[in-house]
Amino acid sequence: MKRIYFDHSATTPVDREVAELMMEYMTEKYGNPSSVHAFGRETRKAVEEAREKVAALINATPNEIFFTSGGTEGDNLAIKGVAYANRKKGNHIITTAIEHHAVLHTCEYLEKQGFTITYLPVDEHAMVRMEDLKNAITDKTILISIMFANNEVGTIQPIKEIGQLAREKGIYFHTDAVQAAGNCPIDVKELNIDLLTMSGHKFYASKGVGALYIRRGVRVEEIQHGGGHERNMRAGTENVPGIVGLGKAAEVAMRDMDKKVAYVKGLRDKIIAGITEKVPHIKLNGHPDLRMPGNVNFSFMYIEGESLLLNLDLKGIAASSGSACTSGSLDPSHVLLSMGLTHEVAHGSLRVSLGRGNTEEEVNYFLNVVPEIVERLRSMSPLYGS
Amino acid sequence: MKRIYFDHSATTPVDREVAELMMEYMTEKYGNPSSVHAFGRETRKAVEEAREKVAALINATPNEIFFTSGGTEGDNLAIKGVAYANRKKGNHIITTAIEHHAVLHTCEYLEKQGFTITYLPVDEHAMVRMEDLKNAITDKTILISIMFANNEVGTIQPIKEIGQLAREKGIYFHTDAVQAAGNCPIDVKELNIDLLTMSGHKFYASKGVGALYIRRGVRVEEIQHGGGHERNMRAGTENVPGIVGLGKAAEVAMRDMDKKVAYVKGLRDKIIAGITEKVPHIKLNGHPDLRMPGNVNFSFMYIEGESLLLNLDLKGIAASSGSACTSGSLDPSHVLLSMGLTHEVAHGSLRVSLGRGNTEEEVNYFLNVVPEIVERLRSMSPLYGS
Amino acid sequence: MYTDKVMDHFTNPRNVGEIKDAAGVGEVGNAKCGDIMRIYLQVENDIITDVKFKTFGCGAAIATSSMVTEMVKGKTLDEALEISNQAVAEALGGLPPAKMHCSNLAADALHEAIKDYIAKKGK
Amino acid sequence: MYTDKVMDHFTNPRNVGEIKDAAGVGEVGNAKCGDIMRIYLQVENDIITDVKFKTFGCGAAIATSSMVTEMVKGKTLDEALEISNQAVAEALGGLPPAKMHCSNLAADALHEAIKDYIAKKGK
Ligand SMILES: Cc1ncc(COP(=O)(O)O)c(C=O)c1O
Ligand SMILES: Cc1ncc(COP(=O)(O)O)c(C=O)c1O
């Protein structure tokens, strides 16, 4: 059976060029960049070149880029690092209710360490209201951490306004751009971003590598202790294959950005139109326009997400859901609930996240099989038609 | 020019089988193990199989293995994790003066958090004295962290005695086995080890992946917050290619252990005998017998390490040194100084660390070029012959 | 993740539907994840002659619903009351640990339906 | 890491050695990393006619030693005193940031040697 991958927000395949470069830096150019000999010098150079490419992707300078093991570490370093380094200035942090757990659980941990966290609510489209943000700021606020684009419903936040407000107030602004980086254009200077998290495996680099952008001058305390790697910001032998791969992926992303965004958006809009036309009792989750190019998120009333996923899986289609049954947790997606969805509606959510490798044919196949699956599950549902 | 790699303690090339498997898990089997669909199930299975292989390497059970981004993270998680989780029991930690910076700087950080650390001295061979350890234990001691084998001079500590003592006293015992794991046999059960750090890139897996063994029942608090990965012990999307590679490297290491150890030891002893015979005014650093199979460390009196390294590099040989000039720090190796070496002698140290890919021919070439280089540098030295 | 048996009952669930004017109906909601299962019974001489279900829930919930209806058909009410959650899970070749609570749904709904029948009959 | 010029002076250092009964000898130790450089001068009519060095230190230390000896040969003492650490580093095409302190070694040792000559002559 043909397998169709519609789960690019969970992770992406590694680009062929990226993987081949990584192979080279595993088996031939394997020196430790800290070593002074030829093997070390050649990987040091490669790491610094990768830093330049990653910086270019978001219009930063290379010395503002710090390599990490992924998005979760980046979020931890950004938030704890700013919190610990600026404790004397204040102990208040503002974030949102719809952040990824890497941000939310880090904030919850900091609450135990004596920090106060405000979790901003969002509107029905998962959008933060600038008014709420303004009202939440106190003279103890040291950090605003608001994600660039939501991983479940794809909503893109008003980053530019937030950045401007934070800069005016002299508060650091961190954005978790794990979904956005490499998948839509970002300019940290224009957007007044102070810290930005990215993760390789969301844009065709490998799992296990990422980067944190820290604007020059922002005070951050390191959280992983050891050798003086990454200018004392992140100890540990550099993941050279991962890093050179990240650099290559950044280069490819930058080169193909406009084309890729337009292409993926086309597929996305086709799915949204198709489902809307073919399936009754549905609801598009997330913002109608200000959403990630590859994100589709629908709630199918009266049915449950895992059953839907399983049926799609049996048809060879890989997607994701915000249902509690899928996640193994007790509650469905905190994002969907924050947007005001009821438990039942949140349960019936399906996320399709598209990538540059998907085809029109795959979309057509999906649009063919979804209506019948939904119909079948609804016929089994005690909530439907009774 | 032929390049000779004698710096396996810094990092190793990735095994060809390992790299090919990683390639497969980057470009074909790229699902996120947290996903419920087929792509996710196939990588979940691979991650769990890798866990079994890594467990087998050190005679642990799979649920005692937690994947990390490398040795530094493992040391941070082990030491901070135990410290935070057992704070109520006590605030005293015992380690040694010759640990890697990943342990030392973590301990120094904990000192700022209110913990008390004892840094045990070592004897001239870099060996901890059991007597010192016994005397250091107080009723506030919650953790003993002593490295398995030293990365500079190769000395292997009396792990079994330490483990036994710790178990008797009801104190957790962590060992940084980054140099040892995969390169010499380890049995955590026989040795009474509670926590053990390993790092992939020291035994032919990739940089950027490692594992922490935590004996079942040991209380450890997570330090990276986010999703519930690694049974809530380490948040962040699993580095699947790195992890399956680590599993394969563990399998290969276990399979070839005896052969590899004997082979590498043979080369090591040939170098030790050759240098001793051919070069006057030298000193073998580390324990004469209880040392890592691949470790050679000599001080060449009257000369300085970086100059020696550069000359070797010009001859195509990659090695390492404990000289301050090499490391860019102010002092030469803290390990060599702890062993009682003077600054000058420590400066003239050279570490050759052998791997399974090295040959007798390479050793012969090395033994040919070293005497003339040393002689030339000595002729330039104001300390020699005056 | 799921056994072949679970997948079989999930893809071809037995006895889906409603029974008009059923002798007993039981509905339970899953406190853990908010899902719902409803079971309809037809009874003659204390023997379950027909059974149908409707379920809003995960693959395991649907499969256990289907399995429990298979297990009770033709059984006496007393026999049916003895079907435990564990028995349902075992009949399916086991469930993943995170899904064990779903099997509670099926046996509970069945027992509720029987209780409903007894209560109605008592009137 | 190092420029070609540095590597050239490191691999083929000029003026290595000692001068017996030198007119001036200067020795400095590098406070940063514990290394040592010694410079020997021969002087005639306030002109440096010969210069030799011995150095215990890194590649940069050896290269700067060699370079400084090249730079002063034939110079007057006054000219030699004006050779700055920076000039030595520049003559080598620059040094890595972590190695800038090594260049201090070379000019300092030269200046010490000149001072020694002047002191001896003064007696
Ligand atoms: C918005 C967001 N933040 C953070 C993360 C965590 O990144 P990683 O999986 O690289 O640790 C993810 C993805 O898992 C994400 O989607
Ligand atoms: C003994 C020891 N511990 C810890 C580390 C750190 O491991 P990693 O480089 O994987 O972070 C190293 C190597 O760098 C080491 O040799």
Ligand code: FES
């Ligand atoms: S019904 Fe929710 S997990 Fe099974």
Ligand code: FES
């Ligand atoms: S002499 Fe020590 S760094 Fe140059």
